Amino acid sequence: MKRCAFDLHSHSCLSPCAENSSTPDVMAGLFALSGFDIAALTDHNSCRNCEAFLKACEHYGILGIPGMELNTAEEVHVICLFEELSSAMAFSEYVYKRLPDIRNRPRIFGEQLYAAWDGSITGEEEKLLISASGIGVYEAADLAAKFGGTAYPAHIDREANSLLNNLGFWDGGMGFGMAELSMACPADFPSRREDLAGVRFLRGSDAHRVEQIPERPSQFMELDKLDRASVIAWLRRRNTL
Amino acid sequence: MTVNELTGAMELEIFALPAPENSITGAYCGDLLSWVMGRAEPGNAWFTIMSNQNVAAVAVMADLSCVILTEGVRPDPQLMEKAEAEGINLLGTALSTYEASVRLAATLGP
Numbered sequence: 001m002k003r004c005a006f007d008l009h010s011h012s013c014l015s016p017c018a019e020n021s022s023t024p025d026v027m028a029g030l031f032a033l034s035g036f037d038i039a040a041l042t043d044h045n046s047c048r049n050c051e052a053f054l055k056a057c058e059h060y061g062i063l064g065i066p067g068m069e070l071n072t073a074e075e076v077h078v079i080c081l082f083e084e085l086s087s088a089m090a091f092s093e094y095v096y097k098r099l100p101d102i103r104n105r106p107r108i109f110g111e112q113l114y115a116a117w118d119g120s121i122t123g124e125e126e127k128l129l130i131s132a133s134g135i136g137v138y139e140a141a142d143l144a145a146k147f148g149g150t151a152y153p154a155h156i157d158r159e160a161n162s163l164l165n166n167l168g169f170w171d172g173g174m175g176f177g178m179a180e181l182s183m184a185c186p187a188d189f190p191s192r193r194e195d196l197a198g199v200r201f202l203r204g205s206d207a208h209r210v211e212q213i214p215e216r217p218s219q220f221m222e223l224d225k226l227d228r229a230s231v232i233a234w235l236r237r238r239n240t241l
Numbered sequence: 242m243t244v245n246e247l248t249g250a251m252e253l254e255i256f257a258l259p260a261p262e263n264s265i266t267g268a269y270c271g272d273l274l275s276w277v278m279g280r281a282e283p284g285n286a287w288f289t290i291m292s293n294q295n296v297a298a299v300a301v302m303a304d305l306s307c308v309i310l311t312e313g314v315r316p317d318p319q320l321m322e323k324a325e326a327e328g329i330n331l332l333g334t335a336l337s338t339y340e341a342s343v344r345l346a347a348t349l350g351p
Contacts, residue, residue, distance in 0.1 A: 074273070075273050075274065075275065100275065100279060102278060102279070102302075105301070105302060108298045108301050108302065108327070109298055130295075131275050131278070132273065132274075132275035132276075159292075159293070160291070160293045160295075
């Protein structure tokens with residue numbers, strides 16, 4: 001068994017709210033430097049910088065996980081993680097088609113940049129990626145599973161874009177067995193809410209720039225083998241009701 | 242009616258008032274930012290309880306005359322800064338969104 005340090009929530013320059021300097025290779029490099037074995041890239045409603053991120057992670061000797069921070073129709077943020085890059089890309093296309101046709105205004109929201117694994121900028125996304133998709137929160141878990149991934153709600157302790165705040169309470173009918181808490185969330189938060197009984201938790205850095213990547217890891221998973229199939233299987237076990 | 246006049250008439254708290262002469266065409270109520278972006282009309286006053294910096298970005302996108310935070314909600318410091326920088330009028334009231342809407346309707350008249 002290997003004890004593997006992980007963080008499964010981060011953004012690259014494709015997310016308008018992230019720094020332009022947060023190219024996938026820079027984020028991957030900092031995760032490696034900070035001692036992480038496993039890191040996921042979860043840009044808003046897109047996996048299109050994941051190929052570069054995975055390649056950069058490989059270069060730096062850590063395991064990259066392709067992912068997305070899906071924004072549901074209720075504006076609830078949901079982390080979706082995949083075993084295969086190809087499934088993540090198919091999911092990404094599915095979500096892209098369900099985003100409203102609103103163009104980004106880079107001066108207001110920030111630029112949405114595509115990058116290659118060497119950090120070069122290869123293009124810019126014109127559709128606003130932080131819009132709500134047409135996918136409902138009750139659909140998200142099944143949908144991610146259909147694409148070979150797993151999904152759970154992000155930063156449920158926060159005010160903005162959180163399942164608890166936007167929907168009022170946790171409902172097992174949504175199909176999630178696990179939830180993410182923000183790094184700043186008090187440890188006793190889950191025990192203060194009866195509706196969270198039985199739910200498992202992990203924390204996500206939600207790093208939008210390198211300084212937000214934790215200086216040292218605080219979460220670990222025990223794996224027989226450090227590969228994507230084992231990571232997704234570990235998450236799925238915890239994410240079942 | 243201008244935003245400045247409405248601020249006086251409804252005794253709104255001023256968080257940022259960089260464009261007091263904006264004219265109010267009507268109002269939109271809602272807390273899901275995507276809905277506001279897609280549905281609010283230019284010049285609308287926007288009633289919301291959301292207080293993060295994306296509120297200012299949405300107000301710019303939708304070309305709104307002002308944002309009115311209801312229920313006594315206070316803006317995040319980043320929202321205050323962004324509202325000032327983007328020329329967005331940011332106001333507040335202790336009234337609920339419903340009560341504030343009724344007051345606005347009565348103030349604007351038929």
